[in-house]
Amino acid sequence: MDKTIDLNGKSYSVVPEVETVQQLLEHLKLSDRILIVEKNKEILQKDHYGAPIMDRDQIEIIHFVGGG
Amino acid sequence: MLQIADKKFSSRLLLGTGKYVSFETQKQAVAVSEADILTFAVQRMNIFEASQPNFLEQLDLDRYTLLPNTAGASTAEEAVHIAKLAKASGLCDMVKVEIIGCSRSLLPDPVETLRASEMLLEEGFIVLPYTSDDVVLARKLCNLGVHAIMPGAAPIGSGHGILNPLNLSLIIEQSNVPVIVDAGIGSPKDAAYAMELGADGVLLNTAVSEAADPVKMALAMKLAIEAGHLGYRAGRMPVRDYGVASSPMEGLVPN
Numbered sequence: 001m002d003k004t005i006d007l008n009g010k011s012y013s014v015v016p017e018v019e020t021v022q023q024l025l026e027h028l029k030l031s032d033r034i035l036i037v038e039k040n041k042e043i044l045q046k047d048h049y050g051a052p053i054m055d056r057d058q059i060e061i062i063h064f065v066g067g068g
Numbered sequence: 069m070l071q072i073a074d075k076k077f078s079s080r081l082l083l084g085t086g087k088y089v090s091f092e093t094q095k096q097a098v099a100v101s102e103a104d105i106l107t108f109a110v111q112r113m114n115i116f117e118a119s120q121p122n123f124l125e126q127l128d129l130d131r132y133t134l135l136p137n138t139a140g141a142s143t144a145e146e147a148v149h150i151a152k153l154a155k156a157s158g159l160c161d162m163v164k165v166e167i168i169g170c171s172r173s174l175l176p177d178p179v180e181t182l183r184a185s186e187m188l189l190e191e192g193f194i195v196l197p198y199t200s201d202d203v204v205l206a207r208k209l210c211n212l213g214v215h216a217i218m219p220g221a222a223p224i225g226s227g228h229g230i231l232n233p234l235n236l237s238l239i240i241e242q243s244n245v246p247v248i249v250d251a252g253i254g255s256p257k258d259a260a261y262a263m264e265l266g267a268d269g270v271l272l273n274t275a276v277s278e279a280a281d282p283v284k285m286a287l288a289m290k291l292a293i294e295a296g297h298l299g300y301r302a303g304r305m306p307v308r309d310y311g312v313a314s315s316p317m318e319g320l321v322p323n
Contacts (some may be wrong), residue, residue, distance in 0.1 A: 008112050028115060034125050035113060036156045043156045060112060062153050064124045066094075067109025067139055068084030068224065068251070068273030 004056040014053055022049040024059070036062040070269050072162070072192045072246055073215040075133065076275060078106040080263070081293050082135065082248060084273025085123055088282060095121060095287035096277055097204065107135045107271065110154050111178035129159060135196065137164040142177070148195055151188055163188060164250075164271075165197040174224040178205045186216050198250050201235040216245050218271060221262065222252025225274045229258035233265055240266040256285075256292035263296025285306070 002016040018027050021044060025031040036042040037062040039051060051057070070077040082101040091203035093292045098106065108124060124134070131321035143149035144167065151163040165184050169177025181197050182205065188195045199205055201219040209217055219239050222228030228253065230236060240247045246268035251270040253259050262270050270293055279285035 008115055010116060011196045012220060030113075030115065033113075033121070034147075034157060034159070036153045037109075038153070043152055046158065051128065061115055062110060063113045063122065064108040064134070064154070064157070065125055066085040066087065067137055068086050068107055068270075 003057075004054060005053060005056065006057070006058040018054060020049065021051050021053060021059070024026055024053055025049065025061075028061075030061065034063060038062065072196070072245060073281050075162075075194075077133070078102075079104045079290070080297060081259075081267040082107065082250075082269055082271035083276065083286070083297070084271065086273055087277040089277075091121060091123060091126070094277075095126070096283045100225070101276070101286040101290050103290075104134075105133045107137055107273070107286070109139045110136050110150050111140070113298070131199050133162065134160040135159055135164050136173075136236070137166045138184070139166050139168075139185075141167050142180070143167070144180045144187055147180070147184040148187050148191065149188070151193055155193070158282050160201055160267050161213075162196060164196040165195060176200055176220070178202060182208060185209055186212050196248070199240065200214055201232050201310075203238045205269055206239040209242060210243055214245060216248055216268075218245055218248045218250035220251040221249050221258060222254075224251045226252050227254030227275060227278075228252050229254050230261055230265075233261070236262070250307075256288045257288050260292040260296035260299070263293050264300050265267055266300050269293075 007010050018024050021037055038060050070080050079101045079102050081101055082105040083101050084107045102146045104205050138147035138150040141150055143273045147165055149169050165181055166172050167177045174230040178198055181199055183193050185197045195208055196216045196218055197214055221230045248269040248271050249262040249267045250271035253275045276282050276285045
């Protein structure tokens with residue numbers, strides 16, 4: 001079954017081979033970036049990136065930007 | 069040596085990383101500033117557009133201590149959430165509490181800042197609240213156990229310099245933790261003045277990033293902070309209302 005998630009505020013169709021947060025990051029070519037992931041409003045620690053991506057999950061990918 | 073919690077820093081200049089015209093300029097400005105602590109904001113990544121270069125990802129993270137801010141928060145709960153996101157990066161355990169209470173002046177919300185500081189201390193963060201220059205608020209923050217206090221000189225990005233040196237002096241006098249003057253610094257004289265008042269450090273961003281030559285200004289700020297701090301430690305002469313001759317009055321050459 002196709003999964004559609006809310007990714008950084010936009011509707012996003014997840015390809016079938018992406019089953020975990022880690023695989024999503026790799027698919028988005030973000031796995032070597034400095035970032036933080038939030039899944040369904042829970043902050044995901046790095047050792048929990050094996051968490052499954054489910055239909056209608058809400059994923060936020062956060063990072064550091066310039067600021068004072 | 070500036071000490072915040074158990075961390076020691078040789079530089080008393082804390083530098084913001086926003087609003088630089090180019091990465092190359094920013095890199096050079098950061099390098100010549102010799103700052104040890106760099107501030108960052110925490111934001112949703114723009115993953116639907118072509119990858120933009122990210123300043124933090126080009127930094128030697130062993131060299132710098134990251135100080136994420138909670139910019140964008142308007143309540144204590146939002147600030148705590150942003151701080152927890154930053155900490156989950158595994159790169160930092162300090163946080164600059166920044167809760168704006170007025171969208172026009174960008175002045176901090178004192179009530180929410182106090183609440184957030186208390187909540188973040190309970191969560192085990194090293195807490196550096198950006199506050200207004202209110203003496204009583206500063207004392208209440210110190211009493212909570214914050215690790216440094218960061219009163220503003222003037223509104224963020226205004227470049228007005230130190231609007232209330234008396235309040236800053238009183239905050240410095242009563243504080244049992246480092247006082248870092250944060251926001252509103254416009255020129256090197258403002259930074260030197262903050263240090264001469266006895267501040268432990270200065271946090272600035274726009275004064276460097278918006279200077280005509282940010283790299284030169286970064287160096288100027290570094291030197292001003294060093295000079296101001298040295299002047300404070302040297303102990304300045306008293307101010308007098310009338311002139312006192314510097315040359316001896318005896319043995320004057322006859323006319």
